[in-house]
Amino acid sequence: MKITDMPLEDRPREKLLQRGAQALTNVELLAIFLRTGTRGKTALDLAQDLLREFGDLRSLLGADQVQFCQAKGLGDAKYVQLQACVEMSRRYLRECLERGDVLSSPEDTRNFLMSELSGRAYEVFACLFLDNKHRVIKFEELFYGTIDGASVYPREVVRRALQHNAAALILAHNHPSGIAEPSQADIAITRRLKEAMSLIDVRVLDHLVIGDGYSVSLAERGLV
Incomplete structure (x- = not known):
């Protein structure tokens, strides 16, 4: 029909x-x-x-x-159009978070981080830097790895937090396997970063592990 x-x-x-x-x-x-x-x-x-x-x-x-x-x-024309739509959606979500409003919606945060990190062929570790009112200062991808993981250096995260004058941050990384279940290494680096951030009075609010179409919050599991 x-x-x-x-x-x-x-x-x-x-x-x-x-x-x-x-x-x-x-x-x-x-x-x-x-x-x-x-x-x-x-x-x-x-x-x-x-x-x-x-x-x-x-x-x-x-x-x-x-x-x-x-x-x-x-064909190529449809591919170009579709990629433009995807990128506009990604930029829309970014602007929703970075326009200076207080970060009040966990769902918006999840959607933004998933749009940025899901589907990568390699692991990416990123930070969302916030001010003392939980307004977004900057989103940055900090470390890159293979399909097995990324090396994360707490002192570099500290340096970037000080440079942005951040009061809090949200950590995020993707699992290229598509399975968002946190590993013991994920839990360990979260604790190390939380300890390092406490030395400069910066709060770690959450660490999101991004999979295919969903994410897991370590804060919701009591691991932050």
């Missing part, structure tokens, strides 16, 4: 306008992005085929150019 033959309220664009983007499925959102289908397939059919081929939306959005363009119905 052509999309134009569907009831008005079931068409993705009209549904979005009437009920908001959150009411749409991943297939419907992707169909709006694709705009057109291929011979014998509507944009909805193509979107469903692509999500089935890649497994989920995260894998589709994270595909490199070669993987993406090998899929039937896609």
Whole structure:
């Protein structure tokens, strides 16, 4: 069935306008992005085929150019458009945190850190530096590693905290395996950093471990 033959309220664009983007499925959102289908397939059919081929939306959005363009119905133009959308979303989340407001939403923090760190092929250790009112001063990626881990140097974190005149910070790193379960090494470095930060009166509020589509808070587990 052509999309134009569907009831008005079931068409993705009209549904979005009437009920908001959150009411749409991943297939419907992707169909709006694709705009057109291929011979014998509507944009909805193509979107469903692509999500089935890649497994989920995260894998589709994270595909490199070669993987993406090998899929039937896609090409360089669509790849460029999609990457622009992903980057705009990432920058939107960054601006939501860095506009100077008090950091009051743990969910916004998680979403931002996940957008920055998930899907990396190597481990990245980062810090979100905050002032004494928990307003964001700066987000920085500090250490990089292999798929097995990153070397984290507390004195460098101390140096950056002093340079930013931070009063508190949130630690974060990703697990390239996609499994966000904290390791004993994660717990140990959190304790070392907390001790180092206490010497300069900087509070460690949390340490988030980022996996595929979710994160684990060490603070929520009583490990900070």
